[in-house]
Amino acid sequence: MNDCLFCKIIAGEIPSKKIYEDEKCYAFYDISPQAPVHFLVIPKTHIKDANALSAENADVVAHAYVKIAEIAKSLGIAEGGYRIVNNCGKNGQQTVPHLHFHVLGGRMMTWPPG
Ligand code: AMP
Ligand code: ZN
Numbered sequence: 174m175n176d177c178l179f180c181k182i183i184a185g186e187i188p189s190k191k192i193y194e195d196e197k198c199y200a201f202y203d204i205s206p207q208a209p210v211h212f213l214v215i216p217k218t219h220i221k222d223a224n225a226l227s228a229e230n231a232d233v234v235a236h237a238y239v240k241i242a243e244i245a246k247s248l249g250i251a252e253g254g255y256r257i258v259n260n261c262g263k264n265g266q267q268t269v270p271h272l273h274f275h276v277l278g279g280r281m282m283t284w285p286p287g
Contacts, residue, residue: 174219179271183217193244197236200244209279210250214241220272223261233272241276250278258286 174180181187183199190202192212203211216233220226226234238257245251255278260267 174271177219177271178269179215179273180219183215192248193240195240197233198240200240203275207275208277208282210248210255211275211277212244212248213273213275214244215271215273221270222267222272223259225272237274241274245276245278248278253278255279256282 178187182189182201191199192202193200196217198214198216200212200214203213214237216237218230218233220230220233241257242251245255255276258275258277259265259273260275
């Protein structure tokens with residue numbers, strides 16, 4: 174998508190601290206980390222948010238979760254645990270309208286979320 178920040182990151186038009194990529198997803202460190210380890214996993218296809226998922230395009234979600242598990246192990250946060258967050262829409266406080274999963278680890282999380 175032309176004017177999408179995360180599509181531009183995938184295309185290399187905006188720099189990012191890449192962790193991993195393959196044909197379906199791209200993983201990189203969040204520019205404003207909220208935990209000692211905070212990275213994002215995004216599908217390479219532009220999907221706006223969780224509301225835009227359907228049986229036709231949802232394979233990228235399972236793929237992203239498999240990669241999250243692998244990356245979490247490689248970054249040393251798997252054993253201690255971590256949180257996966259997907260903000261959706263206005264009430265979810267989504268700020269970038271390209272589906273993404275936050276992975277936060279390296280500290281104890283709190284609940285409920287704000
Ligand atoms: P959300 O608020 O759930 O839409 O999350 C968007 C996330 O993208 C925020 O945590 C931002 O810090 C992060 N972010 C915004 N711009 C960049 C960027 N250029 N590189 C890496 N992360 C970014
Ligand atoms: Zn996009």
